[in-house]
Amino acid sequence: MFRLLQWLPLLLLLPPPGSPEPPGLAPLSAGAPPQAPDLLYADGLRAYAAGAWAPAVALLREALRSRAALGRARLDCGARCAAEPGAALPASPGPDSGPGAARGAWEPLLLRAALRRAECLTQCGARRLGPGGAARLRVGSALQDAFRRREPYNYLQRAYYQLKKLDLAAATAHTFFVANPTHLQMREDMAKYRRMSGVRPQSFRDLETPPYWAAYDTGLELLGHQEAALALPWLEEALQESLAQVESCRAGCEGPEEQQKAEEEAEGTGSPGGLYEAIAGHWIGVLRCRQRCVGDTATRPGRSLPVPDFLPSQLRRLHEAHAQVGNLSQAVENVLSVLLFYPEDEAARKALDQYQAQLGEPRPGLGPREDIQRFVLRSLGEKRQLYYAVEHLGASFKDPDPWTPAAFIPEALREKLREDREKTPWDHEPPQPKPLTHWKDVLLLEGVTLTQDARQLNGSERAVLDGLLTPAECGVLLQLAKDAAESGARSGYQGRRSPHTPHERFEGLTVLKAAQLARAGVVGSQGAQLLLEVSERVRSLTQAYFSPDRPLHLSFTHLVCRSAIEGEQAQRMDLSHPVHADNCVLDPDTGECWREPPAYTYRDYSGLLYLNDDFQGGHLFFTEPNALTVTAQVRPRCGRLVAFSSGVENPHGVWAVTRGRRCSLALWHTWAPEHGEQEWTEAKELLQEPEKEEGEGMPSRDPAPEPPSHRLQRVQDKAGKPPRVREEL
Numbered sequence: 092m093f094r095l096l097q098w099l100p101l102l103l104l105l106p107p108p109g110s111p112e113p114p115g116l117a118p119l120s121a122g123a124p125p126q127a128p129d130l131l132y133a134d135g136l137r138a139y140a141a142g143a144w145a146p147a148v149a150l151l152r153e154a155l156r157s158r159a160a161l162g163r164a165r166l167d168c169g170a171r172c173a174a175e176p177g178a179a180l181p182a183s184p185g186p187d188s189g190p191g192a193a194r195g196a197w198e199p200l201l202l203r204a205a206l207r208r209a210e211c212l213t214q215c216g217a218r219r220l221g222p223g224g225a226a227r228l229r230v231g232s233a234l235q236d237a238f239r240r241r242e243p244y245n246y247l248q249r250a251y252y253q254l255k256k257l258d259l260a261a262a263t264a265h266t267f268f269v270a271n272p273t274h275l276q277m278r279e280d281m282a283k284y285r286r287m288s289g290v291r292p293q294s295f296r297d298l299e300t301p302p303y304w305a306a307y308d309t310g311l312e313l314l315g316h317q318e319a320a321l322a323l324p325w326l327e328e329a330l331q332e333s334l335a336q337v338e339s340c341r342a343g344c345e346g347p348e349e350q351q352k353a354e355e356e357a358e359g360t361g362s363p364g365g366l367y368e369a370i371a372g373h374w375i376g377v378l379r380c381r382q383r384c385v386g387d388t389a390t391r392p393g394r395s396l397p398v399p400d401f402l403p404s405q406l407r408r409l410h411e412a413h414a415q416v417g418n419l420s421q422a423v424e425n426v427l428s429v430l431l432f433y434p435e436d437e438a439a440r441k442a443l444d445q446y447q448a449q450l451g452e453p454r455p456g457l458g459p460r461e462d463i464q465r466f467v468l469r470s471l472g473e474k475r476q477l478y479y480a481v482e483h484l485g486a487s488f489k490d491p492d493p494w495t496p497a498a499f500i501p502e503a504l505r506e507k508l509r510e511d512r513e514k515t516p517w518d519h520e521p522p523q524p525k526p527l528t529h530w531k532d533v534l535l536l537e538g539v540t541l542t543q544d545a546r547q548l549n550g551s552e553r554a555v556l557d558g559l560l561t562p563a564e565c566g567v568l569l570q571l572a573k574d575a576a577e578s579g580a581r582s583g584y585q586g587r588r589s590p591h592t593p594h595e596r597f598e599g600l601t602v603l604k605a606a607q608l609a610r611a612g613v614v615g616s617q618g619a620q621l622l623l624e625v626s627e628r629v630r631s632l633t634q635a636y637f638s639p640d641r642p643l644h645l646s647f648t649h650l651v652c653r654s655a656i657e658g659e660q661a662q663r664m665d666l667s668h669p670v671h672a673d674n675c676v677l678d679p680d681t682g683e684c685w686r687e688p689p690a691y692t693y694r695d696y697s698g699l700l701y702l703n704d705d706f707q708g709g710h711l712f713f714t715e716p717n718a719l720t721v722t723a724q725v726r727p728r729c730g731r732l733v734a735f736s737s738g739v740e741n742p743h744g745v746w747a748v749t750r751g752r753r754c755s756l757a758l759w760h761t762w763a764p765e766h767g768e769q770e771w772t773e774a775k776e777l778l779q780e781p782e783k784e785e786g787e788g789m790p791s792r793d794p795a796p797e798p799p800s801h802r803l804q805r806v807q808d809k810a811g812k813p814p815r816v817r818e819e820l
Contacts, residue, residue: 128158129234132243139246144253151243151250158230158238161220166342168215172208241270241299241392245277257287261294269297270392272676279593282665300392303332307405308681314408319415326412330405334462336388344380375480378473379488386491393678394685403432403494406463407439414446420457422446427459431467432494474499539632542731549722550713552696552736554636559628560730564621565702571618572652572702572754575600578613594659595667595748600650602626606774620778622650622756626771629698629758633734637696643760644767646694652754653709653745660749667709668745670718673697673737673759679718684739691759693766694737698758701727706751714742727753 135150230238237243244267251260261284268277284290310325389401398404410425423446429439447453458464474495480486482501490500497505543555560568576598602622609619626648634643653667671677674694675684686692699711704727711733712724725733735741737759761767 126153126157128154128161128230128238131157132234132237135243136246139250142253144250147250148247148254151247155238155243161230162339162343164216164219165345166339168212168219169342169345171215172211175211241267244298248280257284257289258291258294260284261287261290262296262298265295266298269300272393272678278669279665286664297392301332301336301388303329303336303388304391306332310408314412319412323409323412323416323418326405326409330402330409331462333388333402333405334466337384337466340384340387341381344377344384371480371484375477375484375486375488378477381473382470382477382488382491394687396685396687397491400493402463402466403429406432406460410439410442410446414442419446419450420454423450423457424460428463431459431463471496471499478504539732543723543725548713550735551740552637553713553723553741554734555725556632556636556732556734557728558730559632559700559732560625560702562729564625565729567615567618567621568625568650568702568756569754571605571614571622572598572600572650574614574618575605575608576652578608592665592667592747594656594663594665596654596656598652598654601770602648602768602774603770603777605650606777610777616778619774622648623771623775623778625700625756626758629700629732629734629756630760632732633696633698633758633760636734637736638762641762642764643696643762644764645771646691646759646761646766646768647757648768648771649757650754651757652752653748654752655706655708655748655750660747663747663749665747666744667747667753670714670742670744672739672742675739677716677718677739677742679716682716682739684716684742686738693761693763694759695762696734696760697737697741698732698734698760700756700758701731701733702729702754702756703752704728706753707749708746709748709753710746712744712746714744716742718742718744727755 131150131154135147135154138144138147138150244263248260248264248267251257251263264277264280264284268274268281271277281295284294306325307329310322310329313319313322313325385401386397389397391398406425406429410422410429413419413422413425423443426439426443426446429436430443433439470492474490474492477486477488477490478499478501481488481504539556539558541554542557543553545551545553548555602619605614605619605622608614609616626645630643630645637643670679672684672690674692675686675690677684710724710726713722713735714720715722716739725731735743
């Protein structure tokens with residue numbers, strides 16, 4: 092029974108089916124000592140695999156509660172034991188002190204204080220966590236990663252769905268999705284939940300994200316609307332909760348998991364490790380962990396990079412907001428706190444002079460915030476020790492803070508650190524506006540017309556060009572896609588159901604695969620050759636229009652066909668391709684786009700060259716960064732190119748293909764030559780001497796006829812309502 096009988100009391104606490112349940116994941120057994128999270132989680136997964144949904148929910152929720160209780164106990168016990176009389180550890184001697192006298196003076200005091208602290212923590216842990224304390228509830232690194240990725244919520248959402256608890260199913264699904272925004276299966280599950288009648292918009296709530304993010308975002312939003320007085324309480328709450336989260340993270344650094352990491356690192360280096368080497372090694376690991384806490388606190392769930400300068404930036408907004416509403420004393424406190432991080436900050440110094448002039452006479456006792464003073468002094472003390480270990484013990488330390496004074500950094504490391512901070516990766520250079528010189532001549536030479544520019548498309552760095560292909564050329568490329576599909580030698584998704592929707596099939600062909608098939612006689616060489624020529628044609632036009640002063644390189648070329656699956660289109664409400672940006676991970680809730688993996692960060696411009704229009708749906712559309720408001724739409728037709736920059740300024744998606752087969756050539760371009768498409772060069776070499784077939788020749792470039800228009804197939808947005816459409820092309 093998978094030890095499920097052991098957890099029968101938990102099952103009795105679950106409400107019966109259909110009864111109301113409080114929002115969120117409230118503790119199931121309040122007051123009881125927590126059980127081992129790893130055992131609870133393992134039993135929960137066994138119950139889930141057996142289809143025992145109610146036991147799975149009880150066990151997974153108890154695993155989450157147990158882990159949270161362990162963290163709270165460490166934080167509370169650490170604070171309580173540090174505050175006990177005589178608990179302060181003695182100061183260690185400086186590097187210049189005599190070793191004999193120094194050791195005799197501080198060693199007994201240090202060890203005695205350490206033993207007392209250990210005794211206090213052990214007794215406190217036993218009271219809070221039961222016999223064995225924190226040691227009994229040690230969480231291994233694999234389980235820590237699983238909880239950090241919020242994997243329990245992925246299982247919970249399915250179990251709640253089976254139990255007909257749709258509100259909690261949506262909440263747990265949303266909680267998992269926030270930390271895993273690129274998870275395709277969960278994206279599809281979220282779309283299904285939004286279409287269910289029993290799920291309300293309020294159901295999509297995050298059960299894990301710390302409260303300071305909500306306060307932080309609300310404060311920024313109010314500041315954006317010039318509501319400084321309303322923003323101030325939220326900004327203050329965000330700062331206080333951020334500091335509290337840092338303290339919680341630091342308490343975790345003293346747990347047995349960090350000790351295990353230090354031991355593993357010592358084993359990896361092969362050092363013998365005597366008493367003091369072991370003490371130093373573990374202490375260095377604790378200090379490194381503590382220094383990472385601000386970065387961890389500043390990193391949103393599901394992101395790999397923190398918000399830059401998280402604490403100083405909050406203080407800047409606070410002093411500016413206080414000044415706007417006339418709270419000059421508080422403005423002075425916060426701007427002085429900024430200067431603790433950056434003493435030479437000209438803007439902060441100028442603001443301080445302005446506030447002091449408005450206040451008039453100096454006010455005694457007016458200084459930086461005490462909480463920030465404590466934070467900075469403690470952090471600098473830890474940095475001093477870490478850099479000492481780097482210089483004298485060969486330890487490693489990557490300082491996460493740009494505000495660390497240069498005097499704390501060993502001279503040998505300063506230059507390297509400066510270079511690392513000033514280095515701007517080529518991949519992350521933002522697109523810059525380019526003067527449109529010579530593009531008209533290039534379009535005229537190619538026989539191409541500009542149909543819509545960025546202004547007409549309600550955006551920036553967008554364009555629609557017509558006449559890149561004749562009907563005969565479209566026919567050749569369509570035949571190439573058909574022949575490759577019938578041969579069963581496709582690339583890409585091999586004709587399987589689309590990764591974006593279960594209602595369509597997806598086929599893809601790369602330029603190299605096309606060249607290989609042509610050499611093998613499976614497809615005509617004319618189509619493979621035309622594929623190469625057309626991709627270069629698109630690249631040259633895109634460069635001429637958007638980037639005349641900076642060369643663009645083809646990064647990837649893909650001949651893609653999406654086919655509607657017959658019998659599966661009734662009541663369809665999803666998209667052929669969800670709204671996204673091509674070089675960053677789009678977060679519709681905040682409007683931010685994170686240029687980091689798994690996004691293709693090196694892509695700078697994108698293009699879609701359409702081959703046909705004899706299908707229903709499948710229009711391209713652009714949106715605002717919220718992924719809801721449609722700003723422009725483009726109807727496919729033979730020879731029409733939609734080109735645009737690949738960043739957050741151009742979120743886009745594809746409406747559902749509800750009938751027929753939609754084929755297009757998708758192309759991405761990059762400024763970085765190291766990310767150029769090597770397969771394109773290999774394909775060109777393969778086709779240098781193609782075998783000529785009888786009657787084979789390039790089709791003429793006659794003007795393309797005007798295609799018939801099709802009715803726009805609307806789908807519901809994530810709130811269950813049609814997006815707001817501004818203009819249709």
